[in-house]
Amino acid sequence: MGIPNVLCRKNRILLGELVKTDFRLRYQDSVLGYFWAVLRPLLMFAILYVVFAKLLRFGDEIPHYPVYLLTGTVLWNFFTECTNQGIHSIVQRGDLIRKISFPKYIIVVSATATALINLAINLCVIIIFALFNGVTPSFSWLLIIPLILELYLFSLGISFLLGAINVKYRDITSIWDVLIQALFYAVPIIYPITLVLESGDFGQFASKIILLNPIAQVIQDARYNLITNTTVTTWEIIDGPLQFLPLILVVVTLAVAALFFRRRSRRFAEEV
Amino acid sequence: MSQKPHTAIKVTGLTKNFRLPTERASGLKQAILNWLKGIKGYTTQQVLRGVDLEIKKGEFVGIVGRNGSGKSTLLKLLAGIYYPEQGNIEVHGSLVPFIELGVGFNPELTGRENVYLNGALLGFSNKEMTAMYDDIVQFAELEPFMDAKLKNYSSGMQVRLAFSIAIRAKGDILILDEVLAVGDAAFQEKCNNYFASLHGNQTVILVTHSMDNVRRFCDRAILLEDGKVKTEGDPKMVAKAYEDLWNQ
Structure with a gap:
């Protein structure tokens, strides 16, 4: 399996067919159907908004805080959905792997593709929300596309790793459940990064660490470009070549994960 | 011979x-x-x-x-x-393997959708499947049921459909x-x-x-x-x- 045939015609067809099937089946037998894809992050946003914006008054100094919060939750939701689909993908498709030969990475890509479609719809919701909230549209909104690509590649890399490990060690799902909870608080979604930044010397240090996480970098950059350029970004508070660390992390994660996955995938049919 | x-x-x-x-x-x-x-x-x-x-x-x-x-x-x-x-x-x-019939068949999909999914798994494009489709359905003798969900098929019907794909697939x-x-x-x-x-x-x-x-x-x-x-x-x-x- 070389790089050139990674997206050859035959594999594209299979990928398309698997995505279509996943999509058809996901919301089957639910009354609201596909609407849930939008409703879930909106409901999560509503809870966070009531608790953190209204009760704890976290975002008083941030313009358009509701949109700011929604952008964070939607992108975070995308990351968790991607990795949660990815981690189970290989095991769930065990019956296929045992009986037919095809490139295994297609399974992981198709599992995460549904999350990508959901994200696209949620982005429309964000844009409607932003316009209602009085955010002025600008060309910088287009920068959201490379940012999403970056987040997707990162999620995909993690999905390859987790999906491959899960074939042999099912413990990884429990470990990932806990890790992702911890990670949620390590990313400035509910709290503004300025809150950490303003809490002394350690806060300065901590916020730099926080913003070296590719997820945090993407979320802050998305807010910066979509909503307000008062958003503190990785590029602003980290100087020198270190500010490229999030991008390097994404590339390294994806490369290591792809190699690991390729090596492990030879034995999936026996082990799954 | x-x-x-x-x-x-x-x-x-x-x-x-x-x-x-x-x-x-x-x-x-x-x-x-x-x-x-x-x-x-x-x-x-x-x-x-x-x-x-x-x-x-x-x-x-x-x-x-x-x-x-x-x-x-x-x-x-x-x-x-x-x-x-x-x-x-x-x-x-090209090699068409049938280690088991109906690989990837999903009970929640219709007969038609399952044929195309199964075809994609075997490496056939939509166009190639469309060319084979009538032949497959005819051989399986399931013309009236192709838009019903697979879970509503009898087990005999399911096997017939799977088997027809197997032998009609041109590899x-x-x-x-x-x-x-x-x-x-x-x-x-x-x-x-x-x-x-x-x-x-x-x-x-x-x-x-x-x-x-x-x-x-x-x-x-x-x-x-x-x-x-x-x-x-x-x-x-x-x-x-x-x-x-x-x-x-």
């Missing part, structure tokens, strides 16, 4: 081992404990020990052997599902693992006639326990025993050798 000299599949020195987990070795705790104690956590079982075979284009070859002799493993290696430890497999032409090499006995007597007869008509036109590898089928359809047969080729050649002779395994 037309003889074409070209090789469809050539296998040399094929070896396959399986790792069988000893104690409950799936799980991180066991893995770490095993590693600390220096236990491998699995024993190695040799399933194929150096298999050589060559299948010519247009040949109908039967593979027979006792349970555990390595037949299915050999097929899965040919189909590219397993990865060989040693040895070499050359496949010339250069067809691999079938014990899938002949499906449907009622009338459908069986239809399948048997179809198989008889394949003679000389299509390369088929058939794994079966039915010596009647071996004698009836195959040009050549291979008897596997303990992961090695024991006898190969004339179907009648191989069928006899297979039956003799129990009379020793």
Whole structure:
């Protein structure tokens, strides 16, 4: 399996067919159907908004805080959905792997593709929300596309790793459940990064660490470009070549994960 | 029977081992404990020990052997599902494997959707499937039911649909693992006639326990025993050798 045939015609067809099937089946037998894809992050946003914006008054100094919060939750939701689909993908498709030969990475890509479609719809919701909230549209909104690509590649890399490990060690799902909870608080979604930044010397240090996480970098950059350029970004508070660390992390994660996955995938049919 | 000299599949020195987990070795705790104690956590079982075979284009070859002799493993290696430890497999032409019927069939999808999904898994494009679709449905005799969900099919209908995809799918090499006995007597007869008509036109590898089928359809047969080729050649002779395994 070389790089050139990674997206050859035959594999594209299979990928398309698997995505279509996943999509058809996901919301089957639910009354609201596909609407849930939008409703879930909106409901999560509503809870966070009531608790953190209204009760704890976290975002008083941030313009358009509701949109700011929604952008964070939607992108975070995308990351968790991607990795949660990815981690189970290989095991769930065990019956296929045992009986037919095809490139295994297609399974992981198709599992995460549904999350990508959901994200696209949620982005429309964000844009409607932003316009209602009085955010002025600008060309910088287009920068959201490379940012999403970056987040997707990162999620995909993690999905390859987790999906491959899960074939042999099912413990990884429990470990990932806990890790992702911890990670949620390590990313400035509910709290503004300025809150950490303003809490002394350690806060300065901590916020730099926080913003070296590719997820945090993407979320802050998305807010910066979509909503307000008062958003503190990785590029602003980290100087020198270190500010490229999030991008390097994404590339390294994806490369290591792809190699690991390729090596492990030879034995999936026996082990799954 | 037309003889074409070209090789469809050539296998040399094929070896396959399986790792069988000893104690409950799936799980991180066991893995770490095993590693600390220096236990491998699995024993190695040799399933194929150096298999050589060559299948010519247009040949109908039967593979027979006792349970555990390595037949299915050999097929899965040919189909590219397993990865060989040693040895070499050359496949010339497209290969359509049916290790099991209806791979990827989903009860929540309609008959039509399942045909296309199954086709994509076998490597056919939408266009190619559309070209084969009517033929498949007709052979399965399921025209009125294609827009019903698969879960509302009887088991016989499901198998008929799966089997029709299997034999109507146009590939250069067809691999079938014990899938002949499906449907009622009338459908069986239809399948048997179809198989008889394949003679000389299509390369088929058939794994079966039915010596009647071996004698009836195959040009050549291979008897596997303990992961090695024991006898190969004339179907009648191989069928006899297979039956003799129990009379020793």
